[in-house]
Amino acid sequence: MKKILRLISSVLILVVFAASDFWGVANAASVPPAQAAETIRADLVQAQLILVDDPKQSALLVGDTEAAYQTGLSDLIAASDPDSHQRVLSAFESLADSASRGDASTFASARAQAWTAIL
Numbered sequence: 206m207k208k209i210l211r212l213i214s215s216v217l218i219l220v221v222f223a224a225s226d227f228w229g230v231a232n233a234a235s236v237p238p239a240q241a242a243e244t245i246r247a248d249l250v251q252a253q254l255i256l257v258d259d260p261k262q263s264a265l266l267v268g269d270t271e272a273a274y275q276t277g278l279s280d281l282i283a284a285s286d287p288d289s290h291q292r293v294l295s296a297f298e299s300l301a302d303s304a305s306r307g308d309a310s311t312f313a314s315a316r317a318q319a320w321t322a323i324l
Contacts, residue, residue: 236277238277238278238281241273241274242323244277245270245274245319245320246323248266248273249267249270249316249319249320250316251266252312252316253309253312253313253316256304256309256312257307257309260304260305260306260307263312264301264304264305267297268301271300271301274293274323278323279293282322289322289323292319292321292322293318293322293323295318296315296318296319297315297319299311299312299315299318300312300315300316300319303315
């Protein structure tokens with residue numbers, strides 16, 4: 206069962222990477238903010254789910270998710286609520302650090318910080 210879940214997780218990550226490379230940054234501007242936020246939330250959940258089995262892959266997904274934030278929501282949030290923007294940036298630093306260390310509890314806390322700041 207674990208092998209199947211790992212395989213599915215790996216396939217989903219590959220699909221996300223392929224889609225992000227295919228559509229690129231130009232498409233990010235056309236994504237509605239609510240959809241961009243939901244994609245960020247879902248990707249961070251996925252990164253958390255794979256953290257224990259594959260911290261390196263989790264860290265890569267966090268990096269891609271931060272890039273999606275920067276291209277899709279960063280300007281909007283920074284303009285409307287600079288404090289929230291700073292909390293998101295801080296959360297991404299914690300996410301990257303905890304992913305590289307395989308620290309699931311710190312990752313979960315930082316993910317919650319990012320998501321509540323985006324809301």
